Amino acid sequence: MRKEGAVEANYIVWQAEGEPLRIEFSRLALEQVRRTCYGATNGVLRGGRGVGGLLYGTRLGSLWRVLGWRAIPCSYPRGEPFSLSGGDEVELERMLGDEPPPGMMLVGWFASHPRGGLLLSPEERRIHSVFFSATERLMITMRATRSGDLAMAIHVPSPSQPPVLFAMKPELTVAPMGKAEFETAAKERAEREEAGKVYLSPVAAPGPVRTTYFAVGFAGALVAVAALAVLGWQLTQTGILSPPERLAARISAPPRLLSMHIAHDGAQLEVDWDPRAYSGSEPRFASVICIGASMERSIELNPEALREGHLSIPLEQRPSSVILSVRTSSGKSLRETARLAEAQKK
The missing domain is CATH 3.40.140.10 (Cytidine Deaminase, domain 2)
Incomplete structure (x- = not known):
C-alpha cells in the first residue's frame, strides 16, 4: 500500500x-x-x-x-x-x-x-x-x-x-x-542555524528532479569534461605540469594528513603522528580516543604532545582502534582512525 x-x-x-x-x-x-x-x-x-x-x-x-x-x-x-x-x-x-x-x-x-x-x-x-x-x-x-x-x-x-x-x-x-x-x-x-553542522547543511549540488535519458547523457558528457579538467588541475598541483618553483613550494608545504602510527606492547600504547599537518594554526582542541571490546578512553592532548607529535599512554588492555582528532583555531579539522591489528602487521 x-x-x-x-x-x-x-x-x-x-x-x-x-x-x-x-x-x-x-x-x-x-x-x-x-x-x-x-x-x-x-x-x-x-x-x-x-x-x-x-x-x-x-x-x-x-x-x-x-x-x-x-x-x-x-x-x-x-x-x-x-x-x-x-x-x-x-x-x-x-x-x-x-x-x-x-x-x-x-x-x-x-x-x-x-x-x-x-x-x-x-x-x-x-x-x-x-x-x-x-x-x-x-x-x-x-x-x-x-x-x-x-x-x-x-x-x-x-x-x-x-x-x-x-x-x-x-x-x-x-x-x-x-x-x-x-x-x-x-x-x-x-x-x-549555525554554519558548519554536517547534519543540517544543504547539499551543494542541486540534484536531478524529473529527468530524461537525453538529460542523463548530456550530464554524463559534462561530468567527463569536468573530470578531465580536474585531472589537469591535479597534475598541475602535483608538479607534473608545474614549473620547478611551484614543485619546490609544494614539497616544503605542510602535509594534509596526520600520518598516525600506533603500537601496543601489553602495558603501554604509543601514538605517533606528523605535527606538520597543523603547522601555522594553533590547535584549539585535540584528543586521542582508544576503543576496545569493553572499554573506551579519551585523552586530551597537552601542548607538549601536540608539539612533538607523540603520546605514551599506560594502557594494559589492548585497544582495537585509536582515533586522533585535532581542531585548530582557524577552523581546520583533522581526524584519523587506525586499527591496531593493521598497524602492527609486518
Whole structure:
C-alpha cells in the first residue's frame, strides 16, 4: 500500500491509518536525503549504491518530527548495498556518542536500497539490533526512482517481540522539490542555524528532479569534461605540469594528513603522528580516543604532545582502534582512525 505524503507548511506528514502514530518530515531535510539517495543510486560514475544516515528531530508521545540528518560512513565491504565494515562501525559508535543538534534528539536512522523493494535486509536488522535497539527508534528504508521520486517505508520496532521485529507501515512517496523552492528553503535554514553542522547543511549540488535519458547523457558528457579538467588541475598541483618553483613550494608545504602510527606492547600504547599537518594554526582542541571490546578512553592532548607529535599512554588492555582528532583555531579539522591489528602487521 502506497500513499502520497500530505504537505502541511514546511513539513511532509505521514499518518498511520487507525493509529495515533504521526511522523512529520522537514521538507528541506527530506529533500537533502532524497538527492543523496538519488545520486548514490543513479549516479553516472558510481551509481547503484545504497546510503544510510542518522535522523534527528523531536518526539512527543506518538508524534515524531524529523528535522535533520547526518550521513553514516560506509566503505561497502559487501558490495553495493548499504553495509558496515569494522571501521565503519567504530565511526558510527563515535557519531552516536556526539551531541545531537540543539533542541533535537536521535529519533532513528535510514538506509536506501539501490534496487528491489523496501523490506528490511538481514544486514539492516543486524545494524538496528546492535546500535539502535536500546530505545525505541524509527527505521526507514528508501528507494530513489529514476524519475526523481523517493519511496519510503516506515518500520516501527516492536520491543515486545525480541530480538528486533518490525511492523512495516504503508509506504510513502515523496516528489522532488523544485530547484527555486529548495534554494529558498536552504537559504532560510542557513540564516537560522549555525554554519558548519554536517547534519543540517544543504547539499551543494542541486540534484536531478524529473529527468530524461537525453538529460542523463548530456550530464554524463559534462561530468567527463569536468573530470578531465580536474585531472589537469591535479597534475598541475602535483608538479607534473608545474614549473620547478611551484614543485619546490609544494614539497616544503605542510602535509594534509596526520600520518598516525600506533603500537601496543601489553602495558603501554604509543601514538605517533606528523605535527606538520597543523603547522601555522594553533590547535584549539585535540584528543586521542582508544576503543576496545569493553572499554573506551579519551585523552586530551597537552601542548607538549601536540608539539612533538607523540603520546605514551599506560594502557594494559589492548585497544582495537585509536582515533586522533585535532581542531585548530582557524577552523581546520583533522581526524584519523587506525586499527591496531593493521598497524602492527609486518
